[in-house]
Amino acid sequence: MSNEIRDAIGTAIADNDIILFMKGSPASPACGFSARTVAMLEALEVPFAAVDILPDPRIRQELSAISQWPTIPQLFHKGELVGGCDIVTEMYESGELATALGAPADAAPEAPAAAEAQPAPIGIENRL
């Protein structure tokens, strides 16, 4: 049932302060735009959950229906869509993203050690 997928996505967005819907995983992105977005979040040293939308086409369908946003990746913060790769890049370069996401002041462009991944609904990789 697609409603179950939609509910799971809604719950994931509500339950995770920062969540990225992407192609592939943070360790193995399957698209350049997803890879760039992951790299910016890692540079800011903010913990984030990640969902791979590729395993089931309904994930992307339902996600776009919820967010009214057609493309992947999609970054959410506190339940709100921050944007896709273009907006995240603009905000990263202006420093807005660090402020908005509450990045540590000493965040350096060096990726932190990855936290352990735990199995979760619709393949959320929890990096909190």
Place this chain on the structure above:
Amino acid sequence: MPSADEVKTRIEAAIPGATADVESADEVHFSATVRASAFDGLSRVQQHRLVYDVFEGELGAAIHALALKTEVTT
């Protein structure tokens, strides 16, 4: 497949007062800067949605990627 000119024309026709610079090396991946007074008062997400709405159903299909930058004009 749409040309960069077609993408530009469609954006400018659909969004009142918009001007668009569109580039594409391969007519599948596009890069656009769109300036419009219609963006005034809208969040970035809302501004980008206005442009995406022009190509509903084509993004991810005929238009593989549309890198987008929006600016408010007065």
